[in-house]
Amino acid sequence: MTQEQLIINRIKEHDDEALRQVYNTHKQGFIDFSVRFGLGHDDVLDVYQDTVVAFCENARKGHLDELQSMISTYIFAVGKYKIYARLKKNRREIPLQELPKELSGHGIEEDEQDERIPLLRQAFLALGDKCREVLTLFYYEQKKLDEIQKLMGYENKDVLKSQKSRCLRQLKESLSKK
């Protein structure tokens, strides 16, 4: 296994030391690279952090299991599109850039704004640990129920399914009270 894959695996296991290593290793290079786009220092740092978040997210979703390039190459590729998005947000004239196919679905697009989401987020945070874990593995890390069953040690898929339904019901009940 390559060094890059070892790091990716550690990120998947929520190893903060690996995250710190990735963050610190590529930071200065990314800042130097971003200067040419004319973003201010705070914006560059913010974009860099969002890029590392995207890297971490895609590692956890298993999208980087087959990564052929270096982590740095991936971070710069994603970061470049995040810079364009930031320049657009700051209403700067920029050359039109298409997102390359291999990066679509990598969470580079911004979050949608829906007023119900902040309430949902609160209700989600108020759930018990088990519920949050099941729902995060399913909806965020996009793991299949079979994988979650093994990961969390459920006897069988039906037990997990009913656990998941209970969590969703709790969420709905707590939302209806708000």
Added chain:
Amino acid sequence: MDRESLIIAYFEGTLDESEQLEFEKLLSEDPGFAEEVASRNRLKQAIRQEERAKIKRKLLAFEQEQKRPKPTIRKRFSIAAAFLLMGIVTIWWYNQEQANNKLYGKYYETFPNMVQPLVRGENGLDERTQAFRAYDEGSYREAADFLSESTDAEGLFYAALSEMELGEYDEAAAIFDSLDISGSDLEPFMLWYKALNLLQLDRKEEAIRTLTELEKDADFNLRDKVITLRRKLQD
């Protein structure tokens, strides 16, 4: 396939062709089903926002760690002072009858360099760094000569400490009188050493006044012990 299984397979991305058709049919014809799928998509977004915020908080913490390479002077010294004063005060309880200059000997301990921590092997040091290195190495004459030219309270404080180390208590007293103690992170410790120096010079009343001033600093973690010392001096 029941509705719940269809929704699960949709999120897992495992719908086969016929299931996909069934799913789309329900989505367009059954508002209840459509709303259920929409609400799960919102949940997905809410969890994503939460997870992203969690990762970002970690990155911000890494950033803060780099900006704050060491604890504040005051905090670090509070810890050092806790050990220093606890030792001193313990000894002091057994020596209540000691004369002032003997008390000084029991109380006084070299104050650590808290201003300019040195990186060993550094080349091209500036004068101030050299002076603090001299202080660290016990070359107090050199440190005093350099630091007495300082324009800031902390540099002057270490000049006074160097003079105390050299037994030049009058020199030290003159420096303490000239420096503006208020507002420095080291303020309580400046007062503490100023009081000790006055004690050594047998200027007991002034030492008591300085300790009284130090007592006003309610945040000083060993304030109670300073009060006890002041009271003992007044006996």
